[in-house]
Amino acid sequence: MEQQIIYPSTSDASFKNRSTGYEYTMGPKPSLPDEYMRSPLTSKLYSESLNTKKHEISLSAMTFLFQEMISQIHKNCQSLNDFETKLDKYGESIGMRLSELLNFRSSISPGTSSRTSTFLSSSPVVNTTSTNTNTNTNTSSSMNSQPGNGPNRSRANTGTSSKDTASSVSTKSNRTSTDRHIHHTQSQQAQHTQVESLTSQISKMRRRDLKIIDILQFVHGTLWSYLFNHVSDDLVKSSERNNEYMIIDNQPPLTQFISGSNNRISCDYFICGVIRGFLTNAGFRCKVSPHLMPKDNWDNRTVYLIQFDNQVLERETIRFGQS
Amino acid sequence: MSRQQSINSNQTGASTITAQSPLNRSLRTTGEEIWKRSERINAELFTLTYGAIVSQLCTDYGRNFVQINEELFQMGYNIGVRLIEDFLARTALPRCSDLQETSEVISKCAFKIFLNISPKVINWSNNKDAFSLLIEDNPLSDFVELPMDAMDQLWYSNVLCGVLKGALEMVQLDCDISFVSDILRGDQQTELRIKLNKILKDEIPIGED
Numbered sequence: 001m002e003q004q005i006i007y008p009s010t011s012d013a014s015f016k017n018r019s020t021g022y023e024y025t026m027g028p029k030p031s032l033p034d035e036y037m038r039s040p041l042t043s044k045l046y047s048e049s050l051n052t053k054k055h056e057i058s059l060s061a062m063t064f065l066f067q068e069m070i071s072q073i074h075k076n077c078q079s080l081n082d083f084e085t086k087l088d089k090y091g092e093s094i095g096m097r098l099s100e101l102l103n104f105r106s107s108i109s110p111g112t113s114s115r116t117s118t119f120l121s122s123s124p125v126v127n128t129t130s131t132n133t134n135t136n137t138n139t140s141s142s143m144n145s146q147p148g149n150g151p152n153r154s155r156a157n158t159g160t161s162s163k164d165t166a167s168s169v170s171t172k173s174n175r176t177s178t179d180r181h182i183h184h185t186q187s188q189q190a191q192h193t194q195v196e197s198l199t200s201q202i203s204k205m206r207r208r209d210l211k212i213i214d215i216l217q218f219v220h221g222t223l224w225s226y227l228f229n230h231v232s233d234d235l236v237k238s239s240e241r242n243n244e245y246m247i248i249d250n251q252p253p254l255t256q257f258i259s260g261s262n263n264r265i266s267c268d269y270f271i272c273g274v275i276r277g278f279l280t281n282a283g284f285r286c287k288v289s290p291h292l293m294p295k296d297n298w299d300n301r302t303v304y305l306i307q308f309d310n311q312v313l314e315r316e317t318i319r320f321g322q323s
Numbered sequence: 324m325s326r327q328q329s330i331n332s333n334q335t336g337a338s339t340i341t342a343q344s345p346l347n348r349s350l351r352t353t354g355e356e357i358w359k360r361s362e363r364i365n366a367e368l369f370t371l372t373y374g375a376i377v378s379q380l381c382t383d384y385g386r387n388f389v390q391i392n393e394e395l396f397q398m399g400y401n402i403g404v405r406l407i408e409d410f411l412a413r414t415a416l417p418r419c420s421d422l423q424e425t426s427e428v429i430s431k432c433a434f435k436i437f438l439n440i441s442p443k444v445i446n447w448s449n450n451k452d453a454f455s456l457l458i459e460d461n462p463l464s465d466f467v468e469l470p471m472d473a474m475d476q477l478w479y480s481n482v483l484c485g486v487l488k489g490a491l492e493m494v495q496l497d498c499d500i501s502f503v504s505d506i507l508r509g510d511q512q513t514e515l516r517i518k519l520n521k522i523l524k525d526e527i528p529i530g531e532d
Contacts, residue, residue: 049465049466055365055366055367055439055462055465056363056364056365056366056439057363057364057366057369057437057438057439057462058358058361058362058363058364058436058437058438058439059361059362059363059364060361060362060406060409060437061369061437061438062364062368062369062372064402064405064406064409065369065372065373065376065402065482066372067402068398068399068401068402069372069376071401072376072398076383089379090372090375090376090379091375093375093378094368094371094372094375097371098371226365226367227364227365227368228364228365229364229365253364
């Protein structure tokens with residue numbers, strides 16, 4: 001800790017304070033000395049987080065947790081504004097992650113998602129499957145021949161999860177193989193079992209959404225079905241201001257048990273945070289606020305009003321012309 | 324209503340229940356049927372929300388993990404005292420005759436209908452007053468990797484202990500509940516220990532006969 005040699009060129013001294021988790025000057029916190037003695041975690045984090053397995057829990061468990069989260073925030077805040085901002089922050093941290101996760105997930109080529117990954121599993125090495133192309137079998141056999149170097153190199157090759165790596169491999173294999181495994185033989189040590197990159201399931205990365213309308217479609221469709229199992233009930237552009245869009249949910253599931261429409265609407269800031277985090281992380285800075293607008297039989301019908309920053313509109317005009 | 328019934332019903336004669344008894348099987352089916360009927364939501368949203376809560380606590384308490392454990396436990400406790408109502412209303416189960424039955428209800432019904440998992444009940448103490456739940460596929464800890472400094476102190480899923488504590492206390496079981504090991508801390512398995520201290524007396528709320 002005392003060997004911080006390179007300081008960032010800033011007069012701000014706050015970075016010297018011990019902050020959370022991540023040492024500003026050094027990157028992730030260094031390992032403790034006994035780190036190497038620990039047995040490696042058999043975490044499925046790196047192998048299966050892209051696989052969409054339909055895991056569900058009961059709505060009540062979720063709402064209990066949500067309720068407790070709200071009362072936790074409520075206990076520690078002074079004003080309504082404070083409360084809403086905090087709840088929004090919680091949502092934002094989730095939305096941020098989802099924009100990455102869902103983008104990767106929608107890039108997974110169909111047919112490969114059901115495959116179980118063998119990364120970090122303790123099972124012995126499996127032969128490469130016969131459908132592999134020459135490129136891949138060459139790779140894996142060269143890895144076979146040098147088990148000592150294998151682990152590091154294969155991590156470097158496959159762990160970077162870059163779009164380029166994935167797509168270049170797919171070009172070599174003439175884009176024909178749908179079942180491309182890159183298996184690497186590892187040494188017999190426990191932590192060096194089989195490594196398979198998550199990205200081996202992705203042959204072509206989904207294009208990033210650049211237009212406002214495209215990213216909103218993604219929120220309305222993919223994000224909403226991911227969160228709530230259905231697409232949102234409507235996606236509307238404001239007729240008065242051209243930076244305003246609305247996503248409408250007739251029956252917001254999370255806040256449906258909260259009484260009092262004013263209380264409820266404040267709690268909807270959580271979902272607003274998710275939307276905002278998602279859009280901001282995708283490069284669309286915006287503000288999102290919930291509005292209660294009952295209609296027909298839907299007493300809880302909520303409109304999430306999205307107001308994009310001017311810079312987003314300007315960029316869109318420059319890039320795509322006046323729409 | 325159902326809670327009232329279960330509280331007021333007398334303790335039936337204790338009969339030893341083995342894993343193959345009909346009651347066990349029916350508990351499993353009860354759990355599964357209720358799970359099928361209940362409304363559901365994406366578990367990952369739950370996971371991410373919980374993650375956001377824990378990481379916010381870490382910031383708020385300046386990474387004082389002992390305090391964070393307590394706070395998570397307290398949050399769980401608050402959930403538990405309310406969740407038991409929901410649980411009894413859904414299942415309408417009668418009062419358990421002994422702790423062994425309780426353990427089965429927790430694993431096969433409670434965990435099943437709320438989190439869609441059924442932890443194994445293991446490591447009974449000799450005098451049958453304590454057992455462990457072996458939690459596999461803990462939905463709270465998906466996507467999670469603890470930073471080095473948290474690994475030795477933080478019980479990431481401590482909210483579960485609180486929930487069980489609160490819920491069991493509401494059905495007159497005073498228990499000590501804590502995690503013994505957690506996969507996130509590099510252990511082989513996630514084990515949650517439940518030890519029964521005493522059975523609380525039924526107390527009539529003030530103002531009622």
